Amino acid sequence: MDFDFEAPLEELKEKIKLLDEKAAAGDATASSKAAQLRKKLEAQTARIYSTLEPWDKVQLARHPGRPTITRYSKEMCDDFIEIHGDRVFGDDPAMLCGFARIGDQRFMLIGHRKGDTVEQNIEYNFGMANPEGYRKAMRAMHLAEKWHLPVVTMVDTSGAFPGLEAEARGQAEAIGRNLMEMAALETPILTIVTGEGGSGGALGIAVGDRILMLENAVYSVISPEGCASILWRDGTKAPEAAKALHITSSDLAELKVIDGIIPEPVGGAHSHPEATMENVKAAIISNLKELEKVSASHLTENRYKKFAAIGRFN
Amino acid sequence: MGWFEKKVDTEAIVPDAIWQVCPSCKAHIMKDEWVKNIKVCPKCNYHDRMGCRERIKLLIDDGTFREFNDHIVPSDPLNFSDAKGPYAEKAAATVKKLGISESVITGSGNIGNTRVVIAVMDFRFLGGSLASGTGEKILLAVEHAIRFKRPFIMLSASGGARMHEGIISLMQMAKTCAAVSKLEKAGLPYISILTDPTTGGVSASFALIGDVNIAEPGTLIGFAGRRVIEQTIKQKLPKDFQTAEYLKTHGFVDHIVERKNMKSFLENLLSYRLK
Structure with a gap:
């Protein structure tokens, strides 16, 4: 069991397992009973997943079994040529960039890289990029602009890395410059929040013409734990903070910060990574097709208007 | 934060x-x-630390300041409440107490021979936090600068994005930087002055991307909080870490200018813009 909210499903799963064993031993009634219970399990899973609290979604968004950008690049894409380095300091493994192709659709894929294993996570710094990661991403975007390739950015990070050297090398400047340069980039930018959208570290590659979120992804100005410890002075109030901050895909769609939600199969992306990647693939193809029709000058003007309109209440 | x-x-x-x-x-x-x-x-x-009106008085010629958009006050897009109660009440009380409409005041005024557009943040206003009203005022000021071909001067003082407006606050980082990109395209000067403190989402948006970045001595400038970094890397940080002087040594601040010299420094700097 991955989550507390899945507890009611455990008993059913256990029963199905026993019946399956009996069925394997030749018990015909056990097999039909198991099929019945499977239907029931599916219905219950759907019901539970449709009524998740924001804090539950935070847990889902952070689940290590969700497809990482490594899997998207290898399994969803038909071809991928990684590019390395910011040409100034080094290569940040927490940010993956490269030429990608799905069928005939070519694009520049850029995103935070979490690992699929503990060892990989250590190597990739748990998807927390350093300044050279943001600068590599910007370099890849300018390259895409030059080659007339659209850009797809995938956001999945708890935040930009808070380290001594990250500060010394200008973490803040690197992110700020990306925000400025992405606003003026003369090629389409599609952003997909696939897991965790953690504050400025997420935004640093997320100034898109279209911004989509996977259904169970979250996107927030601060982690619920951080917000709870500051505004509630109690880190355990994170579930309350998660609700107050409005961080789920449906919240952000309602606030008109994102343009669409990519559905996840019942049971979440971590339970069905292949089907999830199919949904993401379809979203990339259809959105890029539309964005590529728009002229460069209209693109940047529309992008400016899109962000200028966020937070215009008075 | x-x-x-x-x-x-x-x-x-x-x-x-x-x-x-x-x-x-x-x-x-x-x-x-x-x-x-x-x-x-x-x-x-x-x-x-100084209030925003004191700063205007210090930098802008007497009687020349014209304030923009003082009707823009905080909004409450999330209907946010925390342990201390509703954000809307807290924000309204802050506006009343300080007599400024948001965490930034904007306007145009003269610095010697040059008419400039200026935005000054005020740390007393909910920690100078960047929220929808702040972002909107800054964007409108930049658009004014572009329309009238004026240099834009930004004085930052902020703890970062305002949590109470959630994702809308985060998006103000992108919004303000989109405005700066328009200044860039228009070829207009953007001078960023960092005052104590300039941290979090403000440091990671418009504060460090000036044509020239200037800071007052001793100003705290950084992306992540000192405590968070110490907990993450489990090391003690150098004493001058995240000061204006540290940022200058590392190549992110051009000049450290004392308060008493700031206006004449700006006047001289602006004289280098030939067209």
Whole structure:
């Protein structure tokens, strides 16, 4: 069991397992009973997943079994040529960039890289990029602009890395410059929040013409734990903070910060990574097709208007 | 984002006292002298925090400042409440108390021979936090600068994005930087002045991408909080870490300018723009 909210499903799963064993031993009634219970399990899973609290979604968004950008690049894409380095300091493994192709659709894929294993996570710094990661991403975007390739950015990070050297090398400047340069980039930018959208570290590659979120992804100005410890002075109030901050895909769609939600199969992306990647693939193809029709000058003007309109209440 | 705890309003501590205690070296300075010295400690050169109107007075020629958009006050897009109650009430009380509509005031005014557009943040306003009203005022000021071909001067003082407006606050980082990209395209000067403190989402958006970045001595400038970094890397940080001087050594601040020289420095700097 991955989550507390899945507890009611455990008993059913256990029963199905026993019946399956009996069925394997030749018990015909056990097999039909198991099929019945499977239907029931599916219905219950759907019901539970449709009524998740924001804090539950935070847990889902952070689940290590969700497809990482490594899997998207290898399994969803038909071809991928990684590019390395910011040409100034080094290569940040927490940010993956490269030429990608799905069928005939070519694009520049850029995103935070979490690992699929503990060892990989250590190597990739748990998807927390350093300044050279943001600068590599910007370099890849300018390259895409030059080659007339659209850009797809995938956001999945708890935040930009808070380290001594990250500060010394200008973490803040690197992110700020990306925000400025992405606003003026003369090629389409599609952003997909696939897991965790953690504050400025997420935004640093997320100034898109279209911004989509996977259904169970979250996107927030601060982690619920951080917000709870500051505004509630109690880190355990994170579930309350998660609700107050409005961080789920449906919240952000309602606030008109994102343009669409990519559905996840019942049971979440971590339970069905292949089907999830199919949904993401379809979203990339259809959105890029539309964005590529728009002229460069209209693109940047529309992008400016899109962000200028966020937070215009008075 | 620990700016809520660190909020120190020295005026509130010694409202009518004759003495001002320097927050840095703890020297007792006559209040008159403190004010005359524009809130800079004559003993240790500590540059104390300043309100936005005081800053305008210091930098803009008398009688030339015209304020923009003072009707833009905080909004409450999330209907946010925390342990201390509704954000809307807190924001309204802050507006009333400080007499400014948001964490930034914007307008145009003269610095010597040059008409400029200026935006000045105020740390007393909910930690100078960046929220929808702040972002909107900055964007409108930049658009004014572009329309009238004026240089844009930004004085930052902020703990970062305002949590109470959630994702809308985060998006103001992108919004303000989109505005800066338009200045860039229009070929207009963008001078960023960093004052204590400039951290979090403001440091990671418009504050460090000026054509020229200037800071007052001793200004705290950084992306992540000191405590968060210490907990992450499990090391003690150098004493000058995240100061204006540290940022200059590392190549992110062009000049450290004392408060008393700031206006003449700007006047001289702006004279280098030939067209």
